Amino acid sequence: MLASYKNAIGHPASARADKLQSITGVLLGCFLLAHLHFESSILLGKEAFYTFVQLLEGGMFSASGHGFPIVTKIISVFMLLVVIAHAAVALRRFPAQIGQWRALRRNLSLINHKDSNIWFWQLVTGFALFFLVPAHLFTMITNPEIGPHLSAERVLHQNAWLLYILLLPAVVIHAMFGLYRVAVKWGFTTQRTVLRQVAKVLVVYLIVLGLLSLGSYISIGMDLALPVEAFKPH
Template identity: 40%
Template sequence: MSDLIEGFLGKSVEGKKSKLPAQLDYIQSATGLFLGLFMWVHMFFVSTILISKDFMYDVVQMLEGSMFLKEPQPAITSFAVLVVSAVFIAHGLLAMRKLPINFRQWQSYRTHMGMMNHKDTSLWFIQAATGFVLFFLGSAHLAMMFAKSHEIGPYASADRMYTDIMWPFYLLLLLAVEFHGSIGLYRLCVKWGWFEGANAKETRAKLKKLKWAITVFFLGLGLVTLAAYVKIGYEHRDNAGERYERTSHLELRHDGKVKA
């Protein structure tokens, strides 16, 4: 009966407010922090192609367990994708609680945003819009990586960009991820008072500058990386589907004999 009363009134029979909304907020923040930091690490991973194909290949092999297994196992990547997908879904479901669910709520928010002309309120709108886009693009990307974890590599990834014409998809994904993630991490710092210091207003201004600097950096890195994969895919178009072999593993054939 007490649960029923709390469900209708939002308070227990003792008159105490439910702690559930705060607990859900905490989980939403924790999952958002995990995903934001993960995307930074992920961006550095995919950008290893800018160093060399060999380096990108070595990193893929390492993440597939080459350091402790005789043969790298793409299943390790698939498992990691499952974990990230679970966090992604949990974060998305929790975030949906705060989105306008009908026209009246949407109209009220737009009026509120226009009257206040508050930058953080406008940032929330961008975060909500990019989050909606990520619900579709992010889910599709995770599904592809789970099903095709064995097709991650210098040539396979580049072929996907150019030959499979997936670069427009990843361009949109890049924009949505970087804006959503950087705004989300900024709002987490403000919400929970991280790095607040003695002057909260001054700290918020500094955090906002840092947020835009991070956004520009990762957008620039992402665009250059995407261009690199497209370029490699273009150069490899006649041999699309061929797997990359590390330079030191290639065998030189001379006079019908194999030489290391």
């Protein structure tokens, strides 16, 4: 019995899985921070967003200055692979039966431990993201064209806002508190209370930033005539 316990808790494969989960989680969290700020450039106007897109898609290497949408596709494929790796190692900690979920909720209500509650919401948002994130990334892989008009068309006229309104809070909560848990888990900080407050502030800030960006795309989309033509800077 003791041997089986050691195998379950201290097996080298479990330690490697923990490291992989943390590494992929940090990568995804940092990518989200960059991605939401990149998307928010639409708040500076169509030309600002267009300039950012061309820069990130390697427009400086093009004779016309226009970026290469294949870059967006490659990044989306890579991030999908990272998401799959992260989910694969994280799933081993998911309660497998409804009875386990009930027992978990009952224990959490009795204990009322802040980090345990964070872990529970990591499970809930992680489960939702298992479906939401691939849907978003598959869209970017199959249709990687980005621009003020094309992105607005996707958001409003192709009803992607329905996906994003669910994806935004789930991914922000999961990522920011995930970064918090990694920092605590691997001993990067002992200031749990301070770091929890930082995570909460980031959650509110990023959700507001994302909603403002989403609202801007919707506003642009409402002014577009169909069929939508790609934005051309003056």
